[in-house]
Amino acid sequence: MPRILIVEDEPAIADALIYVLKSELYDVVHVMTGAEALKQERQTTHDLAILDIGLPDMTGFELCRQLREMRGIPVLFLTARSEEIDRVLGLEIGGDDYVTKPFSPREVAARVKAILRRAGNTSHAVTTVSHDSELSLKIDESAKRIMLNEIALDLTAHEFRMASVLISHPRQVFSRDQLLENAWHDPGAVTDRTVDAHVKTLRAKLKATQSGAEEMIETRRGLGYSYSPLTL
Numbered sequence: 132m133p134r135i136l137i138v139e140d141e142p143a144i145a146d147a148l149i150y151v152l153k154s155e156l157y158d159v160v161h162v163m164t165g166a167e168a169l170k171q172e173r174q175t176t177h178d179l180a181i182l183d184i185g186l187p188d189m190t191g192f193e194l195c196r197q198l199r200e201m202r203g204i205p206v207l208f209l210t211a212r213s214e215e216i217d218r219v220l221g222l223e224i225g226g227d228d229y230v231t232k233p234f235s236p237r238e239v240a241a242r243v244k245a246i247l248r249r250a251g252n253t254s255h256a257v258t259t260v261s262h263d264s265e266l267s268l269k270i271d272e273s274a275k276r277i278m279l280n281e282i283a284l285d286l287t288a289h290e291f292r293m294a295s296v297l298i299s300h301p302r303q304v305f306s307r308d309q310l311l312e313n314a315w316h317d318p319g320a321v322t323d324r325t326v327d328a329h330v331k332t333l334r335a336k337l338k339a340t341q342s343g344a345e346e347m348i349e350t351r352r353g354l355g356y357s358y359s360p361l362t363l
């Protein structure tokens with residue numbers, strides 16, 4: 132189920148969007164400020180963001196820039212002024228699409244569908260984590276694979292999702308609970324030890340592919356795990 136992040140500070144507009152997107156069976160997260168949106172995206176990744184341009188704490192443009200620094204997330208802008216449109220779709224901002232207020236929520240749903248279809252179909256839907264190191268992991272979202280440099284790792288679904296969370300946020304420490312929440316559909320059914328066991332098998336697969344690569348998944352004692360690219 133695609134996960135949509137809505138950032139809109141006008142409750143009436145947000146409610147209408149939430150209603151129509153939920154009826155299309157999207158998983159919807161709604162926040163009112165840029166700061167909350169960044170916090171959400173740090174905790175879990177979203178498949179698309181719908182951003183109001185006039186937010187209380189920053190512009191939707193600035194928020195888009197900061198979200199994209201974390202990950203190449205598709206963005207649909209809600210704009211109140213037609214003169215903003217050129218900027219929205221221009222190179223500087225690089226929005227995927229926009230709708231002008233007032234809009235019909237059905238129209239937004241149709242745009243969301245089209246953007247997600249495009250994002251799923253493009254062969255360049257590879258999230259490249261930028262850094263200068265020689266050894267790194269990349270997520271090929273369309274193929275649902277993790278690449279160690281150019282080699283695809285043979286991972287289970289849980290290993291893939293857990294590794295994706297870590298790789299999308301280099302050097303950020305995730306607790307076992309956070310990993311459980313993001314990589315398991317039914318976190319209640321498993322324990323902290325499950326995360327440890329999957330980290331162990333993930334490291335073994337990294338090591339088998341390239342000796343030393345297992346060190347990219349670091350244990351932060353008492354805190355959890357993090358991913359850092361390596362220079363060998």
Ligand code: CA
Pocket residue numbers: 139140141183184185186187
């Ligand atoms: Ca607003």
